[in-house]
Amino acid sequence: MLKQMAAIREQPQVKSAIDESVIVACQRGDRDALRLLFEEYKDRVYSIALYSLSGNEAAAADVTQQVFLKLISRISQFRGDAEFATWLYRLVVNTCWDERRKERRLVQFAEFGVLTNSRREPSQTIRYAQHELSEHVQAAIAELSPKLRLPILLKYIEGFSYEEIAAVLDCSKGTVASRLNRGHKALARRLGWLRGQVVIGE
């Protein structure tokens, strides 16, 4: 099934366009600066929300919106004594937790939404294999416990260091290392059947 080679995705090297002056402008209520901030972080915030909420696209969009509205109303509280991204992702993680609690009351998590893909042309075989691999990974990540999932999302979506992840999750670097280790092993266990079928680039 997955015989094509799937190219490895580089660890995100986030070169932020957001500097102190943008934050200050946001704190003054500058709408353009807020838009810039939104454009810079929206996809990563949405991705973390999506993977945290078992692929529920509507809930992830709702969380993204809530995060930015909270950010706008609370940005005056940001005092520059922490990294802005760390501060922002604390908001993301907390909003996701709230959303999960809300969802749990309403429905049981079912299939991972992203997996409902459409049919593709045979000429797209390689892209299809990569897509399929990434869908298996998304589904496996959705099955992890939030404790193991969040460090993985912060590492691979945002490219955070262990220290930054520890700051977002309010735990020690050692705990981050241990949870990432367990998360990697859990992924390898769940998707072990892919080993012989897919070559992930070096």
Added chain:
Amino acid sequence: MFTRHVTRKFSAYLHEELSPEENRRVAEHLIGCNRCRVEFERVRFGMRLAQQLPIMTAPQSVWPEIDAALRKQPVTQMIADRRWRPATRLAIAASIIVLLVGSLLIIRSIFSGAQPSWAVARLEGTPRIGSRAIVGEGNLRVGQWLETDAGSRAQIDVGTIGQVEVDPNTRVRLLETKPTEHRLELARGRMSARVWAPPRLFFVNTPSGIAEDLGCAYTLEVDDDGNSILHVTSGWVSLQLTNRESAVPAGAACATRRGIGPGTPYFEDASEAFRSALTKVDFGGDGPARISALKVIISEARSRDAMTLWYLLSRVSEPERVRVYDRLAELVPPPEAVTREGVLSLNEQMLGLWKEQLAFAPGTNSQKLKLGKKF
């Protein structure tokens, strides 16, 4: 050399989050502990899977909804408290100081030459690192060339994972050294490597391919045209260039050509006629000479040369493939699930199954190789 198991540190090791001391301890432990090596491969596989996680695009509708909310309640109203300003000014001043101190530290580290390096020992003559002659021992830093003349030889310690002997008239450069990758460039000459780390940590770039260590000892030689020849003495080495790859076992050799990449691996005790015909098929272009060379390969092939025939299946034209198939099936009958039609249409699963049947298959040595790319 028994030490406490290090399995809990693998992710931090792979993410380069350990101190140099811890790094060394993990690397050294991995060399001697099979159990940890198995676990290390599992964590690394999990990490590679996680790296496939895509960043999704947020729906277009999110911003208009935020914008609508902002219109109902102006931003300035939402942002009531502005008492942070003096603190921000202080933060900016602190950031500038941090930036200045950081820049000074970086400049200092550049000028003090604190880049990673490998120890080099002189074995004979006067090998050179850059323009400096090595008298007893020296250090090869990332980006530096080590050169030997007709009368000199040197030995390089590849971090803690292996050793490389550099023969006369050789030019090598250190490209990278970090826990997950050690990489040399061999521009010309000959080097012998012994690596005792887990597979896929040590690489050698040549002008016509990359040698990737799969737990082994080998000799690699590059001529003035950038063509190379690899001889493996233990374990496995993978040779790659773009979409072409050959995994070479102990006792076998494989040539590479600039602009083409690796040829077909063969056991060194194959007949002279077989080896010379293989060179023609691999690098001689099309024409009558190639047709007769393939005939020689087929007639000279022994059971042990099944490996070479297996690789040729995917590297020859369709009419040639039929002949290669027939000879390979005669030497090593394919497993039940493998059909002639499947192999002739290069069904990868069938080729993989047949490869496992062959004695050379690395999978038989608990070290399953990828069949990836175009084998």
